[in-house]
Amino acid sequence: MKVIVVGAGYAGTYAANRLAKKVKAAEITVINPRPDFVERIRLHQRVAGTAAAAKPLTSMLRDGITSRVATVDKIGDGVLTLGDGTSADFDYAFLAVGSTVTPLPETVPVGTWEGAEQGRAALAALPAGSTVTVIGGGPTGIETASEVAAARPDVRVRLVGPSVADCFSHEALRRVRAGLARLAVDIVDDGVTSVTGGGVHLRSGTALASDLTLWAIISGVPDLAARSGLEVNSEGRAIVDEYLRSVTDDRIFAVGDCAAVPGARMACQSAEPQAAHAADNLARLVEGHKPRPFTPRYLALGVSLGRKDAVAQFTHLDDTLRRAYIAGRTAAVVKEGACRGATFGARAAIGA
Ligand SMILES: Cc1cc2nc3c(=O)[nH]c(=O)nc-3n(C[C@H](O)[C@H](O)[C@H](O)COP(=O)(O)OP(=O)(O)OC[C@H]3O[C@@H](n4cnc5c(N)ncnc54)[C@H](O)[C@@H]3O)c2cc1C
Known part of the structure; x- marks a missing residue:
């Protein structure tokens, strides 16, 4: 049985390793544009110079899994086409x-x-006294602004977004904003209309001078699913059935950020359980059993505020916020553990 995994992030790497563990006869190939596994949840650290955020993909894959550096252009009908014009078939x-x-x-x-x-090169070249603007008031923006502020106390950092940290409940939001203030991050609650000539233009009409402007918003998915004729939602994410298979082609499981799984947010906390579940479902099919429906489950919503502070708010299983949250050094240790766990989880492919 030939299985091809397209994309070697948290979801793809986890799925490949999990399947290799469960279906010994599977011939698994992982296709990724880079020879590295990028720890995407550490990219803000890469910018600030506090983490490498990448390791060789081969070190992340179990023995027997083949990896190929390429980009997939089209997928469907048991065949995929690569950027170099070659094709590969799959079951x-x-x-x-x-x-x-x-x-x-x-x-x-x-x-x-x-x-x-x-961003890393530009930040490293910035002289003391420069201004860095981070656009995006969600978790990625908060983590980026605080990581840069902690690593470069000699530059001024501002965080701009229409409603900074409003993904948290009122009390946790106040703690996140206090943590940003402690790192001397200026919070500007406003939308950005354009950035020109080093000026960040706000909806309110104000223009702010900026020496480096970082975009910290994740807003879409690659158009591979749409381009391949798979049914997608308005964001271009592949629509899946309850077993995580594309509703257009049941030989294709879609997992992680690119999959439109009802009730799931874009996060490692979503990607890895989906990957485990989809791999287990394929193993069940191979053994002649029925696949099992997937239900997303969540634990917490967390942001790091540099390396020494963080806020982690607990959630109900359906991802609605609980009141309780932890903050400070304990939360920073928990958050760092979660980041390490995400990479370890993708390699070890334990649990479901
Ligand atoms: C700075 C930052 C901080 C974050 N922090 C957190 C956090 O603390 N907690 C959390 O849960 N989430 C966090 N996230 C979100 C998290 O990174 C994503 O939800 C997660 O990476 C999704 O995993 P994935 O495997 O679906 O996608 P990815 O990790 O993005 O992997 C996708 C892979 O597919 C490859 N690919 C793309 N197109 C093609 C193609 N055509 N052919 C072949 N390969 C292709 C890509 O190169 C990549 O290797 C953060 C994101 C950012 C940017």
Whole structure:
């Protein structure tokens, strides 16, 4: 049985390793544009120079799994076409191409490897007294602004978004904003309309001077599913059945950020359980059993605030917020453990 995994992020790597463990006869090939496994949840650290955020993909895959550096252009009908024009056939595939960014011109995106590299070089070259603007008031923006502020106390950092930290409940939001203030991050609660000539233009009409402007919003998914004729939702995410198979082609499992799984947010906390479940479902099919429906389950919503502070708010299983949260050094240790666990989990492929 030939299985191809498209994309070697958290979901793809987890799915490949899990399947290799469960179905010894499977011939598994992982296709990824880079020879590295990018720890995407550490890309803000890459920008700030506090983590490498990548390791050789081969070190992340179990023995027997083949990896191929390429980009998939089209997938369907048991065949996929690669960027170099060659094709490969499969019995089953996992679509795990993650999500992407649509940065405003003159901004540097944090959410891709190439953007993070560009951001790292630009930040390293900034003299003391410069101003860094981070656009995006969600978890990625908060983590980026605080990581840069902690690593470069000699530059001024501001975080701009229409409602910074409003993904948290009132008390946790106040603690996140207090943590940002402690790191001397200026919070600007406003939307950005454009960035031109080093000026960040706000909806309110104000223009702010900025020496480096980082785009910290994850906003879309690669168009591979749509381009291949798989049914997608309005965001371009592949629509799946309750077993995580594309509703257009049941040989294709879609997992992680690129899959439209009802009730799931874009997070490692979503990607890895989906990957485990989809791999287990394929193993069940191979053994002649019925696949099992997937239900997303959550534990917490967390942000790091540099390396020494964090806020982690507990959630109900359905991802609605509980009141309780932890903050400070304990939360920072928990958050770091979660980041390490995400990479370890993808390699070890334990649990379901
Ligand atoms: C700075 C930052 C901090 C974050 N922090 C957290 C956090 O603390 N907790 C959390 O849960 N989530 C966090 N996230 C979100 C998290 O990174 C994503 O939800 C997660 O990476 C999704 O995993 P994935 O495997 O679906 O996609 P990805 O990890 O993005 O992997 C997708 C892979 O597919 C490859 N690919 C793309 N197109 C193709 C193609 N055509 N052919 C072949 N391969 C392709 C990509 O190159 C990539 O290797 C953060 C994100 C960012 C940017």
